Amino acid sequence: MSGELVMEYGSDILRAPIFGDLDVTHGFSTRLGGVSEGPYAWNNMYDRRGDNPDSVAKNKRNFLKSLNISALATVDQVHGDQVMYVSEPGEMLEQADALVTTVPGLGVGVYTADCTPVLLAAPGVVAAVHSGWRGTAANIAARAVEAMVRAGTTPDQIRAAIGPAIGACCYEVGPEVADVFVDQGFVRFVLGGARKPHLDLKGIIESQLTAAGVTPQNIWTTDYCTYCDEGLFYSYRRTGWPTGQMLSVIALRDT
Numbered sequence: 001m002s003g004e005l006v007m008e009y010g011s012d013i014l015r016a017p018i019f020g021d022l023d024v025t026h027g028f029s030t031r032l033g034g035v036s037e038g039p040y041a042w043n044n045m046y047d048r049r050g051d052n053p054d055s056v057a058k059n060k061r062n063f064l065k066s067l068n069i070s071a072l073a074t075v076d077q078v079h080g081d082q083v084m085y086v087s088e089p090g091e092m093l094e095q096a097d098a099l100v101t102t103v104p105g106l107g108v109g110v111y112t113a114d115c116t117p118v119l120l121a122a123p124g125v126v127a128a129v130h131s132g133w134r135g136t137a138a139n140i141a142a143r144a145v146e147a148m149v150r151a152g153t154t155p156d157q158i159r160a161a162i163g164p165a166i167g168a169c170c171y172e173v174g175p176e177v178a179d180v181f182v183d184q185g186f187v188r189f190v191l192g193g194a195r196k197p198h199l200d201l202k203g204i205i206e207s208q209l210t211a212a213g214v215t216p217q218n219i220w221t222t223d224y225c226t227y228c229d230e231g232l233f234y235s236y237r238r239t240g241w242p243t244g245q246m247l248s249v250i251a252l253r254d255t
Contacts, residue, residue, distance in 0.1 A: 012043065012232075013066055016119070016161035018220035024121045025067045026250035028163040028222075030232045034059040036244060044234070044244030046111050051244065060247065069107040069251050073099055077110065077130045081138035083147040098129040098144040102151050105254030109247050113236040114226050116165035116201050117248035118209075120144055122153035126250045131205055133173065137180050141205050142212035155213025160220065163248050164233050167225030168200035171237070 012032035019026060034043025035058055040051040045063065047056035064072060071089035075096045084096035087103050099108035108128040110117050115132035118141050127144045129135075145155055168191055178190045178197040181204060189200040189207070202221050209219055226233035226246075234244040 013063065014164065014222065014224070016163070016220045016222070018159045018161050018218065019121055020159075022121050022123065022159065023253045023255070024126055024250055025069060025253055026119050026121070026126075026161070026248075027063070027067045028117060028119075028161075028248045029063050029246045030164075031234050031244060031246070032232060033062070039239070039242045040244040045247035046245035049245075050242050063247060064107065064249070067107070067249060067251070068253075069105070069249060071105060072107040072109055072249065073101065074109050074111070075099060079115075079130075079132050079134040081135065081140045081143050083127075083140075083143050085147065085151070097131070097135050097140050098127055098147070100125065100127040100144060100147045100151060102252070104252040107249045107251040109249035111245045111247055112163075112165065112226075113234045113243055113245045114166040114171075116205055117163040117246070118144070118205060119161045119163065119248055119250040120148060121159050121250060122148060122157040124252070125151045125153050126252055128248060128250055131201070133177055133180075133199065133201060136201055136204055136208070137184070139208055142208050145209065145212040145214060156215055156218075158214050159218045160209050160214055162202050162205055162219070162221040164222055164224040164226050164229075164246070165202060166227045166235065166237055167202070167223075168198050170225055170227035171199045171201065172196045173199045 013027035036044040073086040082096040083098040110130035118129035120127040191198040
């Protein structure tokens with residue numbers, strides 16, 4: 001399932017159908033649209049890797065405008081299992097890889113360029129998760145579910161969208177990484193490759209969400225691969241640095 005790609009306010013966004021009638025707004029940015037140049041072309045959302053800050057600010061502003069979000073909170077992502085509750089906007093200096101909020105109108109977002117973004121929503125609470133292989137090994141998506149439950153929901157009310165990330169088709173890993181997931185019981189998501197094992201991070205995350213109590217019919221996973229789809233997504237694995245990054249955001253509608 002790819003999801004719905006739409007162009008609004010000069011920014012291409014991917015939306016997941018899973019949130020349906022929930023009173024939320026969300027989107028996964030792509031590299032299409034925007035004004036960044038060079039290795040950051042075109043719709044880079046991250047300004048700490050050498051891109052023109054004014055270009056990034058314009059890209060981000062247009063993306064958030066398309067989602068009708070005026071306030072955004074992000075954190076310093078470190079590939080761990082820390083979840084942070086946020087109640088006000090800003091580029092937080094705290095280190096975490098998932099953000100949860102119950103504040104209407106406040107978007108929570110994560111940056112990616114191959115790692116897996118996961119957006120979660122239930123009545124009255126939303127979360128955004130950054131899940132690379134280390135975060136996935138630490139079960140960061142399940143930690144976010146637990147934080148949402150503490151905020152007042154139940155796992156069966158939560159809906160999840162697993163967004164664009166490097167796919168099993170392209171995610172070659174060393175045996176030491178593959179062994180981590182084999183040891184955790186995810187051997188079916190460690191696939192044979194021509195040279196090294198390939199890892200299906202999206203499949204592992206979906207399994208982790210299910211184990212955390214999210215019902216399978218409430219989980220949507222896109223089949224977009226950031227490595228394969230060079231025209232749509234940035235990929236660190238494909239190009240190395242410098243490169244741009246996407247932004248995945250979700251918010252409770254401010255009514």
